Amino acid sequence: MPHTRLDLDRIRAARQVIHPQFLDTPLYECDALGHRLGCTMSVKLETANPVRSFKGRGTELVASRLIAQGRAAVVCASAGNLGQALGWSGRRRGLDVTVVASRWAPAAKLDRIRALGAELELVEGDFETARERAASIAQRRGVRLVEDSLDIETCEGAATIGLELASGAPSFDAVLIALGGGAMATGVGHVLKTLLPAVEVICVQPLGAPAMTRSWHERRVVTTESTDTIADGVAGRYPIPVVLDDLLEVADDAVLVQEASIIAGMRMFLEHAGLVVEPSAALGVAAVLEDRDRFAGRHVVTIVCGGNVDLDAYHRWVRT
Template sequence: MQETRLDTARIRAARQMIDPLFLDTPLYLCEALEPDLGCAVSIKLETANPVRSFKARGTEVVTGLLAANGSRAAVCASAGNLGQALAWSGRDRGLDITVVASRFAPAAKLERIRALGAGLELVDGDFDMARERAADIARHEGVRLVEDSLDIETCEGAATIGLELVDAAPSFDAVLVALGGGALATGVGHVVKALAPGVEVICVQPLGAPAMTRSWRQRRVVTTDSTDTIADGVAGRVPSRRSWTTSCWWPTTPCWSRRRRSSPVCGCSSTARASSSNRRPRSASRRSWRTVTASPACTWPPSCAAATSTSTPITAGSARPPSANPEACPSPTPAVPSAGRRTW
């Protein structure tokens, strides 16, 4: 494995800085997807925490270091999830947090940011315009600009998910990760490739927000003029050069998800993993047999194991998407080994 900015020892140490509320999130076996995919599918539920996303793993590390160094303020741009996480972590450490967001961001997320005590500034534009404004505030006021996927702390905080996946039983063959700015993909990918090199890491991005995937394929930063997806957490137009190059150090496969309305993702998770079944569907390709689904963080109730998202299952050999009926997976089952299954 080639060297990156990330360090596995620091990632292990990061767990000590993160509030236990955000660690060891549930890992469920979703049997509803097995008939269509022909493999065992486990869903890691990263919405089962107070800010409903994995982002707090990174902001806990960032704000812990800021408080230890005597810093009193920080600013970030956010589509909603990072802002909530930074507001939560900053409040607990007495930091003055400012979040810049698009006024078109989900109202529930904006209200939650305000409720957590952060200052909120709205811009007439998308996330990338909010990012430019946050950078201006940081320069003018001399405060820390927290940029998810650019800050090594956010990547290594997200990487603790990878530690939990690798340490969990049973073993698995592939991990699918939602791809936005790259913090989650970089962190989880680094750990999985370092500790379980035989596992395939696949990044999933909406067709309507393909900037990072195009950058990965062309080996240069590629921007888009607009985005077209309801998955606001991964709707970026302008990948940063540093986050793109970090993500490209380890061998992964980025994929675009097909945009189907009400295509289900069992669990509002940020990562999913798969282990093979003895029964391979004759009509399915090798990729469709091996891969499972992942969705960006959302506000679906964490107690429910079925949700909808435009980050749809990549099931190239499936004749139809799995059922969108929430009752299809009413009672998540803990991921435990099943008789007759094998791993390849």
């Protein structure tokens, strides 16, 4: 059993707290996609919920525990999806939610955060700038700061995906997981390495945002000065040390993929699966495209982690 901050009993109990709309999302073999990729490809569809990403699994745990503690407000930094999910979970429970995001985040994500009733503050700069501002707000107001991947609820909420994969059929050989801060990778990885240790856990990150992948390979925190990728949801620059420790326990590999492969993956999801996905959700397919021999003839699961994308940008990408 991997030695991480996560606990399998808590993960199982989390299913009783998370709203059913986020649980038991579709898992199915996509023959058309697999045929084009040269492998058996199954899709775990984490966009089939009210916030169109996996993040609601974690924010449901966060919000429920805040209410149990008698707290009334919460703040987070977000590239877009966490803010939407926290807004949804907070509104359902009467929490005041503040989200700090880069003004350069996709407009569709920012609009949805506002629509869910959260207070949205925009900063000049990237996600790391937003994280610093959110921490300042939390300290000044004396409210809970939710830090994705650092806060165990976000990891153990995402880990419930792993429970569903482990109980699904048929069996599979590898899972491809988008890697950003690490909540989904450590969560799903912990469950699979506990219940299905033979399954290969492969994390995928853009070449233009490689901090966590480089850190995994060097077994130490490696930061970057900037990021350059359309996959905004995974574009962090400062890996969290304890999250890296967890990732080192559960990931078999971490790979980097090019932007052209991410775009090709988005196009393939549209053409062969009828799915509109955001760039981060196409990382798994991008990894197969760049290393077909590795996955040839194998049964691979890719987690479609989000579907929140600006349509204008999406049309530009898939038409190129």
